Amino acid sequence: MQITDIIDISVVAFIIYNVMTFIRQTRAVLLLKGIGILLVVMYVSDWLQLNVINFILINTMQVGVTALLIIFQPELRRGLEHMGRNKWGGIFSFDEETHDLSDVIDEVCIAVSGCSRTKTGALIVFERQTRLSDLLTGGTPINADVSSEMLENIFVPNTPLHDGAVILRNGKIFMASSVLPLSSNKNLSKEFGTRHRAALGISELSDCIALVVSEETGKISVTVNGDMIRNLSVASLSRLLNKLLSSETQEKHNPSKFFKGRAKQ
Numbered sequence: 001m002q003i004t005d006i007i008d009i010s011v012v013a014f015i016i017y018n019v020m021t022f023i024r025q026t027r028a029v030l031l032l033k034g035i036g037i038l039l040v041v042m043y044v045s046d047w048l049q050l051n052v053i054n055f056i057l058i059n060t061m062q063v064g065v066t067a068l069l070i071i072f073q074p075e076l077r078r079g080l081e082h083m084g085r086n087k088w089g090g091i092f093s094f095d096e097e098t099h100d101l102s103d104v105i106d107e108v109c110i111a112v113s114g115c116s117r118t119k120t121g122a123l124i125v126f127e128r129q130t131r132l133s134d135l136l137t138g139g140t141p142i143n144a145d146v147s148s149e150m151l152e153n154i155f156v157p158n159t160p161l162h163d164g165a166v167i168l169r170n171g172k173i174f175m176a177s178s179v180l181p182l183s184s185n186k187n188l189s190k191e192f193g194t195r196h197r198a199a200l201g202i203s204e205l206s207d208c209i210a211l212v213v214s215e216e217t218g219k220i221s222v223t224v225n226g227d228m229i230r231n232l233s234v235a236s237l238s239r240l241l242n243k244l245l246s247s248e249t250q251e252k253h254n255p256s257k258f259f260k261g262r263a264k265q
Helices: 003-024 028-047 051-071 073-085 101-118 148-154 194-205 234-253 256-264
Strands: 122-126 140-145 165-169 172-178 209-213 220-224 227-232
Touching: 028 051, 101 122, 101 148, 101 209, 101 234, 122 194, 148 172, 194 209, 194 220, 194 227, 209 234, 220 234, 227 234
Parallel strands: 122 165
Antiparallel strands: 122 209, 140 172, 165 172, 209 220, 220 227
């Protein structure tokens, strides 16, 4: 086996792994099951010479490819972004130097704790490698250091900026009162309000991390990759944010980690 064969197999394995990982995290897994059933029916109908059924299925599959590209456009976009930023994103990232991560997380957790205690609704989004500007509507630029006092004041009811999301970029408050896209998931529980649906929606379309404080119950939730983790304590929130954000920062500022990690496999 030549070195080119090894490279060829490694690249194919890498692509297949990422595609399968992405599919398992989305509704596309149900789509694949449906396509598999159709292919089996097509094979059986062809073998039994059921010409009418076979003709209908073949033409349905041809038209269905275009339809699927339209229906699953958000998932396809998310999948391509996932492949683009996975590991290699840290090597080709040109973001400005970020502020001290632990301080930012501490300030956010203090603010979230205060909002939870007073049952003040809040929605805070950590932007990561995927820029959110194209997904946001409206908003007021802030460009200020992250502090718990400012975050809590932003979400005080009936103040100009309270209705919307705060966007954190590179360790700073980038924007407030931003409108986020709502989740396209039709199976969400009716107990989820607009903030929770917006947090899920933005995490379905990007790699961001969104925090939600319910104004009805004061409970804290986090959304990432289209999944929601609910009923978090402040301590659990801090551990989760440190785990999710510190791992990204290490990859971003230490490109050699990619090659070391791959060498061990």
